[in-house]
Every structure is written in C-alpha cells, then in structure tokens.
Amino acid sequence: MKGLGKIGFIGAGNMAEAMLQGMLTGGICQPGDIHVTNKEDSQRLQNLKERFGVHTTAHTREVIQGAAIILLLVKPQDMEEVMEEVTPLIDSRQLVISVAAGISLPWLEKRLGPGLPVVRVMPNLPCQVKEGATAASMGTWTRPRHKILVDKVFRPIGLVVHVQEDLIDTITGLSGSGPAYVYMMISALAEAGVQSGLTGEVAFPLAVQTVLGGAKLVKESGLDSQQLLQLTSSKGGTTLAGLQELEKGGFSAMVSLAVRKAAKKSREMNLAL
Ligand SMILES: NC(=O)c1ccc[n+]([C@@H]2O[C@H](COP(=O)([O-])OP(=O)(O)OC[C@H]3O[C@@H](n4cnc5c(N)ncnc54)[C@H](OP(=O)(O)O)[C@@H]3O)[C@@H](O)[C@H]2O)c1
Structure with a gap:
C-alpha cells in the first residue's frame, strides 16, 4: 500500500x-x-x-x-x-x-x-x-x-x-456507545456466575469468550442473529428458559431505549452553528 x-x-x-x-x-x-x-x-x-x-x-x-x-x-x-x-x-x-x-x-x-x-x-x-x-x-x-x-x-x-x-446520531447511539452496552452485558454475565458459586477467575473469561464467540459466529457462519437465536433455543431447553427471563425483564426494549436515548443525547449535543 x-x-x-x-x-x-x-x-x-x-x-x-x-x-x-x-x-x-x-x-x-x-x-x-x-x-x-x-x-x-x-x-x-x-x-x-x-x-x-x-x-x-x-x-x-x-x-x-x-x-x-x-x-x-x-x-x-x-x-x-x-x-x-x-x-x-x-x-x-x-x-x-x-x-x-x-x-x-x-x-x-x-x-x-x-x-x-x-x-x-x-x-x-x-x-x-x-x-x-x-x-x-x-x-x-x-x-x-x-x-x-x-x-x-x-x-x-x-x-x-x-x-x-x-x-x-443514531450510529453514535448504536456502535459509538455500543461497546459500553457490551461491557455491561459481560459484567452482568460474570456477576451472575459469581452469585451462583463460580469464582471471578472462571466466570469472567467465560463471559468474555461467550460474547466474543457469539459475535464471531454471527459474522462467520452465514446465519444472522435471529437464525442463530432459533438454533440455540430449542423448545423446553435451558437457553429458552433464560431467554424468556430476559424478555420478561424487557431486554430487547431496554437495548432499543438505550440506543435511542444515546442518539437523542448526541442530537442534543450538536453545537449550534
Ligand atoms: N471514547 C470513545 O469511545 C469515543 C467513541 C467515538 C467517538 N469519540 C469521540 O472522540 C473524541 C475524543 O474522545 P476521548 O474519549 O478520546 O477524549 P479524552 O480522552 O478526554 O481526550 C481528549 C483529548 O483532547 C485534548 N485536547 C483538548 N483540548 C485541546 C486543544 N485545544 N488542543 C489540542 N488537544 C486538545 C486533550 O488534551 P489534554 O489531556 O492535554 O487536556 C486530550 O488529549 C470525542 O469528541 C468523542 O466524541 C470517542
């Protein structure tokens, strides 16, 4: 180059x-x-x-x-x-x-x-x-x-x-601020593991690798995240039980709100000409 x-x-x-x-x-x-x-x-x-x-x-x-x-x-x-x-x-x-x-x-x-x-x-x-x-x-x-x-x-x-x-502004709310949402997810996953008896040394790397591997699979498998969601959540299984709790707590709605709030903040920060 x-x-x-x-x-x-x-x-x-x-x-x-x-x-x-x-x-x-x-x-x-x-x-x-x-x-x-x-x-x-x-x-x-x-x-x-x-x-x-x-x-x-x-x-x-x-x-x-x-x-x-x-x-x-x-x-x-x-x-x-x-x-x-x-x-x-x-x-x-x-x-x-x-x-x-x-x-x-x-x-x-x-x-x-x-x-x-x-x-x-x-x-x-x-x-x-x-x-x-x-x-x-x-x-x-x-x-x-x-x-x-x-x-x-x-x-x-x-x-x-x-x-x-x-x-x-929307992109600022999604990918500009997005890494922080992912860090929150990693912390929450690891913390949940610790609360259930794992040590931090075990829980934290597992949480990080799960997020990393999950994203890599979306990128490299040719399947989109909705297809992978279907694949990983068979009826009556453990993953579906977990997902249902996330949705009961409004996970998707909260992420959507976070992106829109951050985008709104970005718009508000626009300096006057
Ligand atoms: N961090 C992120 O995740 C992220 C993501 C996307 C976009 N951004 C954007 O990136 C920009 C920088 O963010 P940051 O997190 O890197 O901020 P930061 O860590 O606070 O760094 C700001 C830098 O600007 C320097 N600076 C301030 N006034 C200056 C001047 N008059 N002349 C020369 N340098 C000056 C500061 O110098 P001193 O330390 O000497 O004061 C410091 O080195 C922001 O506009 C932010 O919107 C950040």
Whole structure:
C-alpha cells in the first residue's frame, strides 16, 4: 500500500490511543508518520511517544504542517477552541477528519471555510484491536480520493460504513456507545456466575469468550442473529428458559431505549452553528 504520508493527531486521549494502536498494528503507517499534540498533558505525550514511537509536540503547528490527514480527536466542548487554532494552519490539500460526537459537517465547514475537505466519522474504541465499527460522512468539498483515504485509515482497524450525516446520531447511539452496552452485558454475565458459586477467575473469561464467540459466529457462519437465536433455543431447553427471563425483564426494549436515548443525547449535543 502506498504510504498515507504524515498524519496529525489533535488530541491524545482514549480515542487517539485506540486509533494509534490500531493503525500501527494494522500496518496503516509507521510510527514516524504520526505526529501527536494535546492541550497541556505533557506526561501523556511522553507516554505515547515511549510506547508507540510516534512524534509528539506541544505545538499544533508542527502537527499540521505537511500533514496529509489531520485527525481531530478532542471532546466536542473543546472543538471551538481547537478550530480557532487549527483553521489558519490548514489548506485545501489536507484532509480533516473529525471524530467529535455532535459536531456536524456544516459546523466544521463554516469554521474551516469553503474548499476545505472535511469528513465526520464516528468510530468506536475497539479500533484499538482492529475490530472497530466506523461510520463516515463526507463533507461538501471532499473528492472520491478522500473517501479512499478514509477507507485506508479505518478499514484496517475494523468495519467502515459510509452514510449520510443525518444517520450519524443514531450510529453514535448504536456502535459509538455500543461497546459500553457490551461491557455491561459481560459484567452482568460474570456477576451472575459469581452469585451462583463460580469464582471471578472462571466466570469472567467465560463471559468474555461467550460474547466474543457469539459475535464471531454471527459474522462467520452465514446465519444472522435471529437464525442463530432459533438454533440455540430449542423448545423446553435451558437457553429458552433464560431467554424468556430476559424478555420478561424487557431486554430487547431496554437495548432499543438505550440506543435511542444515546442518539437523542448526541442530537442534543450538536453545537449550534
Ligand atoms: N471514547 C470513545 O469511545 C469515543 C467513541 C467515538 C467517538 N469519540 C469521540 O472522540 C473524541 C475524543 O474522545 P476521548 O474519549 O478520546 O477524549 P479524552 O480522552 O478526554 O481526550 C481528549 C483529548 O483532547 C485534548 N485536547 C483538548 N483540548 C485541546 C486543544 N485545544 N488542543 C489540542 N488537544 C486538545 C486533550 O488534551 P489534554 O489531556 O492535554 O487536556 C486530550 O488529549 C470525542 O469528541 C468523542 O466524541 C470517542
């Protein structure tokens, strides 16, 4: 694969680390291609430099100058300040990719000005282990080559879907926040095992492997989750007894509510233009 060139990271938090790890182990680029900055936490930059071998600096200009791709990995509430700083440094040959929840393309384009290509993405933390789920919406000034660039960055670290921007809030509620729902499920499974007499050392790995294996089977068997549900819940059996309890407690309805609530929160977070 042709190299992507210099990649600038504005922000060095959880999502930045997930992407760094995924991109480097996924062979997307070399550590020397990546330049990272944050707001003030110099310890954090030092830590990323030592662990990943990437360039780090306190100066945004050094990250942006000559970068082919600039990733904005900061919290939504910090975006206004970040845009004020980065906009004068960016030109139309560079691609800006924003991961910030609730920051719309029109909001970004208004600040960057006409002609500046920008993409809004919603990745999730499993990017760190190359099992991410990323949705991307291309901005007004992007060209087909920018879409290819987005795929080159995110496909090696997981699934990528290209969608219209009005779907991003729902996707935030589903796959952006979704890993946390899965962690809750794993914790609940393990805890149930412990309450019934297993040790944590036995229950926890069983719970993790069950979720991992369950998802892998959906992906690789050619059967969808409803077909697998049928297959695993024979009449009068143990699984059906468990499933009936889950549904009595409103499991599907609760998951649906969680996705819709998180999506609503994402819509509410959309900053006014
Ligand atoms: N975490 C997730 O699961 C997830 C999933 C999908 C999308 N996202 C999106 O990813 C973005 C980052 O989330 P996160 O969890 O990584 O947040 P985080 O861990 O709090 O990291 C935020 C980073 O932004 C830096 N920052 C703040 N203001 C800055 C400025 N003016 N210039 C340069 N850097 C600045 C912070 O630096 P200091 O530490 O020095 O203040 C920190 O390194 C958010 O917009 C979120 O919506 C996150």
